[in-house]
Amino acid sequence: MRDYSFPRRLILLALVASTACTDGGKKTPGVPESASADTLAPFPCTHFEDLRRFLPETLEGLTRAGDGGSTGRYGDVSVSEAERSFTHGEEREVKVRIVDTTLGKKLGQAIRAAAEEGRDRAQNDPTAPIFWKDKEAVGFVRYDASTGQAEASLLVGNRYVVAVSSRGYPGTVEVRRVARDIDLEGLARLDRAPGGADHQ
Template identity: 65%
Template structure:
């Protein structure tokens, strides 16, 4: 016979899961444009996940114009934000000597800093912005002859309000 008394079931211990260090993707989605003049809304996607020590939250909306033109707006919040912020700021600073009329001149707005690129071979443009020293907003286009459209779309986003989101 077992000399131990029947073991009482220990009380359940609740382990609190720390909140995600990133804003949930559904809280990022309202900062995506609902529509773009002359475009058709194609898709909206989003996710929040943890991959080891790295957390990432992203929301993306794609718009099309005809068969050969597309614009995507993507907002990302990640625990890797510090490294990405340094890279975006460095790229913007590197291009600071470019004239404002240069289609690849960096962006220095009140709530955002970023850089713009154009790949003529792929007919793609992108503006990568650091917003509120936290969020990465990428506006990409396909099928346009320059960076005008990504700059226009980026300018239309409420980046000041996004910068305040915590």
């Protein structure tokens, strides 16, 4: 089975960095309090509230359990992320997370490499990669039969990372369905933050 630890480490790094960012991006960690907003470089990531618009509002058979989001800087890394979770008791859970980060280039390379490595897998293989040209998305899929956990990690519009994870479902059908139903085309076209640099 393919070792996905490299792309997962990058994704986890981006997400851990985001936990140090303040909700709403009102304060930038590591910047002196006396610094004027005019002296800060334009924020290079899309605000989490704009990312949140692309999260599913509902999922059939599940109850919306919680939302999360943050935008900010952590050292030299800038991250915005929005997350929404859905549950059905203790039996089933689906989480959707959208991330925009200055680590995007490395994340994108890792996701594309993982997808390309699995390109020859049969379409009925639960870990067959995702190549959705119509949605400007490419990604890899993982499934652990022993825990019933599945995950799809997609690079959208060569910039945004969309991660859909599930627990309590057989195979990867659910994560693929949820990912496919997201407006990935719209996300791919989402304008960059005003003045933001191209960090891909």
